[in-house]
Amino acid sequence: MSKNGSRGGKRADLGDQYFRSAWEANYARYLNWLVQVGQIAKWAYEPDTFEFPVKRGNRFYTPDFKVTNLDGTFEYHEVKGYLDQASKTKIYRFMRYFPRWKLVVIDGDAYRAIARQMKNAIPGWE
Numbered sequence: 001m002s003k004n005g006s007r008g009g010k011r012a013d014l015g016d017q018y019f020r021s022a023w024e025a026n027y028a029r030y031l032n033w034l035v036q037v038g039q040i041a042k043w044a045y046e047p048d049t050f051e052f053p054v055k056r057g058n059r060f061y062t063p064d065f066k067v068t069n070l071d072g073t074f075e076y077h078e079v080k081g082y083l084d085q086a087s088k089t090k091i092y093r094f095m096r097y098f099p100r101w102k103l104v105v106i107d108g109d110a111y112r113a114i115a116r117q118m119k120n121a122i123p124g125w126e
Helices: 022-036 085-097 108-118
Strands: 009-011 017-019 042-045 065-068 074-079 103-106
Touching: 017 022, 022 042, 022 065, 022 074, 022 108, 085 103, 103 108
Parallel strands: 074 103
Antiparallel strands: 009 017, 042 065, 065 074
């Protein structure tokens, strides 16, 4: 069980896609809603992995979501209810070694704000 009290698994309503937590699955549902209302073009789950030029510690990072905006630009979104030291290091290294890419961290407060607004509007919310 993860820090946010949820579990990984496939979600039938999301094309039988595997997600590591209910928070990630719910965020995917939220991104689907943003596509439907025309606020983003599309999204993908864990499509890219980045390698850091370091000899020790966290050498690889895979952001949770790649979100493509309507103008064709994209950004990465990371859903983190709890930032442990390894997560902090990966995020720091991503911003240091890949500064041209935007990373949006959805922390516990941001996730709960989305959940309060959307959980009754989006079917399947966990």
